[in-house]
Amino acid sequence: MRWTRRIRILWQGTFLALSLWLLERLAAGDARAFRTGVLHEADPLSAASLALADGGFPVALLLAAALLLLTLVLGRFFCGWICPLGTLQQLSSWLLTPRTRRESLDVNRLRPWHAWKYALLAFLLAFALLGSTQAGLLDPLSLLARGLASGVWPAVLHRPPVPGGILAFALLLAVVLASRWVPRFFCRALCPLGALLGVLGRFALLRVTRGKPACTDCRLCTFACQGGDEPLGIHRPGECHVCLNCLDACPEHALRYGLVLAQPDRPARPDVGRRALVGGALLGLVGAPVVRASGGGREAAHPRLIRPPGAVAEEAFLDRCVKCMLCGAACPTGTIQPALAVAGLEGFWTPVVVPRRGGCEFACTRCGEACPTGAIRPLAAARKTGYDGAPPVRIGTAFVDRGRCLPWANQIACIVCEEMCPTDPKAITVARADERRPDGTAVRLQRPQVEPLRCVGCGICEHRCPVGEEAAIRVSSVGETRDPLNRMVLGS
Numbered sequence: 001m002r003w004t005r006r007i008r009i010l011w012q013g014t015f016l017a018l019s020l021w022l023l024e025r026l027a028a029g030d031a032r033a034f035r036t037g038v039l040h041e042a043d044p045l046s047a048a049s050l051a052l053a054d055g056g057f058p059v060a061l062l063l064a065a066a067l068l069l070l071t072l073v074l075g076r077f078f079c080g081w082i083c084p085l086g087t088l089q090q091l092s093s094w095l096l097t098p099r100t101r102r103e104s105l106d107v108n109r110l111r112p113w114h115a116w117k118y119a120l121l122a123f124l125l126a127f128a129l130l131g132s133t134q135a136g137l138l139d140p141l142s143l144l145a146r147g148l149a150s151g152v153w154p155a156v157l158h159r160p161p162v163p164g165g166i167l168a169f170a171l172l173l174a175v176v177l178a179s180r181w182v183p184r185f186f187c188r189a190l191c192p193l194g195a196l197l198g199v200l201g202r203f204a205l206l207r208v209t210r211g212k213p214a215c216t217d218c219r220l221c222t223f224a225c226q227g228g229d230e231p232l233g234i235h236r237p238g239e240c241h242v243c244l245n246c247l248d249a250c251p252e253h254a255l256r257y258g259l260v261l262a263q264p265d266r267p268a269r270p271d272v273g274r275r276a277l278v279g280g281a282l283l284g285l286v287g288a289p290v291v292r293a294s295g296g297g298r299e300a301a302h303p304r305l306i307r308p309p310g311a312v313a314e315e316a317f318l319d320r321c322v323k324c325m326l327c328g329a330a331c332p333t334g335t336i337q338p339a340l341a342v343a344g345l346e347g348f349w350t351p352v353v354v355p356r357r358g359g360c361e362f363a364c365t366r367c368g369e370a371c372p373t374g375a376i377r378p379l380a381a382a383r384k385t386g387y388d389g390a391p392p393v394r395i396g397t398a399f400v401d402r403g404r405c406l407p408w409a410n411q412i413a414c415i416v417c418e419e420m421c422p423t424d425p426k427a428i429t430v431a432r433a434d435e436r437r438p439d440g441t442a443v444r445l446q447r448p449q450v451e452p453l454r455c456v457g458c459g460i461c462e463h464r465c466p467v468g469e470e471a472a473i474r475v476s477s478v479g480e481t482r483d484p485l486n487r488m489v490l491g492s
Helices: 003-028 044-054 059-074 077-082 084-096 112-129 140-151 165-180 185-189 192-201 245-249 274-292 314-320 326-330 366-370 381-385 406-410 416-420 460-464
Strands: 206-210 255-259 336-338 351-353 397-400 428-436 442-450 473-476
Touching: 003 077, 003 084, 003 140, 003 245, 003 326, 044 059, 044 112, 044 192, 044 314, 059 077, 059 192, 077 084, 077 192, 084 140, 084 165, 084 185, 112 185, 112 192, 112 274, 140 165, 140 192, 140 326, 165 185, 245 255, 326 336, 326 366, 397 442, 406 442, 416 428, 416 442, 416 460, 460 473
Parallel strands: none
Antiparallel strands: 206 255, 336 351, 397 473, 428 442
């Protein structure tokens, strides 16, 4: 094994371990102590989608610009050396596929369907151009983080299952297991981030070249190729993962990786045909309005569409959110969950607060610290709670359902919601009343009521309410700080 291959394997293992460790620290530790979203901040697909959808480029994504510049120099090295999902696929192929099949010409040769990823890239960028960011559905970094945060960590941390978590994990598992039949199938055929890097990789200054006098056309380089580049023929830098396996496999040392100023000849197949690109783009331009019309929070706020504290206005939120669910992994109470239906098709898998599962801790700001795209702004604890002198950040307002509340409906003493309310002064107060039960017994009750101007919508009251599956006090998004139109009309 050549030293270059040893270094690559060590590099891949390091970045895989780093990504898993950062996600685990995000779920179990303090987000302020680690740059847990550093890989997501270096994601060029997220950066391109945000630039098209929102017209902005968050400072956190400056690393993505650096990665694009490195791709113009080194080629599509991110796929072969850094991407943790790519490493998992390669590991799966190494463990599950016999070597005779894994390193065979029939499996590793270039296929026409390798061009699908370019059509998907055009489709997702067209979506973003119309203001709907959906790249996170197939972005490898978001896909991996969402599958682990929603499908694995709840079981590891002994939390209740996450709605949609099985689906997120099943998609991740399918991507990994597909490498059993075709090595790095997702990278070759479906990865939009790989397609974006491949477009730039075609112009890389450093590429694999073949010394024709020394080459004996043995095809051993093609057998070990991870990306279907087929370096024996016309080199395709857009498909090359810069794994350098071909250099290791060549017995004549006819291949080298180095500076090449001349651009390679344009390959015949699989070329990104105009039909594939135009078809993907047109499908995105047509599909985006349909998805946006499916409902959600752009036009009218859904009462249960409660976004995490610090979330920007819904229009900008849907433009920026890449559905990575790092905010959900960082949430210490598990109240941030992926949306399934409440946010419509466009907001599928975007984060929402589900108070019944766990209220939002009053001074906690970890979700904003974990968000890599600015969909959830980082907040200081004093700013969120209002201890800085300005009004606190509100994500909604609690309402008492008197038909289910024990003191109101059943004449049973209960003040759990008032006791749990964290605001100062408390947003939940009690009204005392003397009544008689049907059997004639006198009882003094303390009936909870909400002062809407003090309530921040944290949902701790709803989480702690002892009444059945559906709480007797529930939080609605009405009154949220981020939307000036989602307000209550309060009399003087």
